[in-house]
Amino acid sequence: MDVIGSDEGFRRAVPHQEGILETAPSVQYHSCPGTRARSNNITSLDRKRTAIILNDSLRGIGRVTFRAMSTSSGRIHLLGVGNLGRLFAHELAIQHNPPPITLLFHRQDLLDEWGKAGKKIEITAAGVVSSSSNYDVELVQPGQDGFIENLIVATKTLNTVKAFSSIKHRLTLNSSVLFTQNGMGTIEEVTSSSGLPMRPHYLQSITSHGVYSLGPFRSVHAGFANIAIGRAVLPGQPSPRGQLACQYLIDKIVSSPGLAAKEVTPKELVRLQLEKLVVNAMINPLTVIFDCKNGELFNRRPIFHLMGLLLAEASQVIQSLPELGADPEAASRFSVEKLETIVLDVAEKTAKNTSSMLQDVRAGRPTEIDYINGYIVKKGKEQGIECKTNEKLIQLVKEGEVVGVQDVKSEFEPEGRLPAIFSSSV
Ligand code: KPL
Secondary structure (H helix, E strand, O other): OOEOOOOOOOEEEOOOOOOEEEEOOOOOOOOOOOOOOOOOOOOHHHHHHHHHHHHHHHHHHOHHHHHHHHOOOOOEEEEOOOHHHHHHHHHHHOOOOOOOEEEEEOOHHHHHHHHHOOOOEEEEEOOEEEEEOOOEEEEOOOOOOOOOOEEEEOOOHHHHHHHHHOOHHHOOOOOEEEEEOOOOOHHHHHHHHHOOOOOOEEEEEEEOOEEEEEEOOEEEEEEOOOEEEEEOOOOOOOOOOOOOOOHHHHHHHHOOHHHOEEEEOHHHHHHHHHHHHHHHHHHHHHHHHOOOOHHHOOOOHHHHHHHHHHHHHHHHHHHOOHHHOOOOOHHHHOOHHHHHHHHHHHHHHOOOOOOHHHHHHHOOOOOOHHHOHHHHHHHHHHOOOOOHHHHHHHHHHHHOOOOOHHHHHHHHOOOOOOOHHHHOOO
8 A cells, every 4th residue: 555645644545446546534624713613523533634744744844834824824725706706606605614815806896796796606417506604805916915825726837837926925834725727738838938036736537527607706617527736746756745745625625525636646736737738639639620619620531530639749759758657557558549438438438528729709708728739849849759640630719710520631630641541521
């Protein structure tokens, strides 16, 4: 059994599924007096855990850490109140022992919309409407301060650096920050642009739930799926810093039934992220250029063959990534065949969905393609691998082109290297 951290009774991997971690039961978290009611008795496990966290933290930062830890309120701030942000906030707020939650608003009009929506988040799942209103809200303004202990970043990738920069001074190296977004690359961007001398602990989650909007603060949880959450490994760093940090935030998310979240090892997190990247790099832009629902894509042969070209590039790039260097599973897990199976499976399961990228295009919003196919092209360049088909796809999405199935060959391979199948329209 794989033991994580130095306290054997605190957190152990469960043997049933490789890469999935499970928290030892009944760890209680305590608010500072006056903020929230204390829960149960402090157990010896709690005391041990607190001591371990303090030791872990004090190694890095001394007195400042001690103050932050000892005034822990368990509060979770949430940045980004789109569909995913609403789902996270709502499921945390309705759990048995909810944490204090602050919704961070970036614009005055969000505050107005919040008032109009009755100061509540409404989620409809399986036809049942559920609402939650136990939130504090805060309009993010220059000069504001106040320590942010736990932060969930659910903004679109495109807006992350800007949104993050307005609150970064409120984070310390004791803060836990969870990024939950499509695409990859934001953590690197935030780290290089934030100028934070010492960075907080980073978590990432991969969310497969299908959620769409009914209007401000109202969403439908249409596809109940799951979430994988884990500690993020930054490029160039062998493992995440501070094994025991972030556990509070992880546990709060894992204990929300409506999120169906599982904690995974950092290594498994990277693999899952890359698989999700490939799913999004195929389904999202192809639904844009062919202007169709997810399920309509791959029953047409030219599109299926085009996916083969895109996957060949993605597979080669991923297998060459330094972060997977020592992973013996990389070749089989990221083979073209394996990736194709995953993409087709998701396309089938989400057949009736309109992809988030097509929703963005239809609403006139910029897309996240630079963080999806753009990430593959960028990583390919770093490894000397050309990704011509992905580059062409990015160009078509950015130009707003809708392509006929019969035009796949002329758009993607005008010189005629591709087989005649590409000209067929079925
Ligand atoms: O994640 C998605 C998205 O649309 O962004 C998929 C899985 C493709 C579902 O639509």
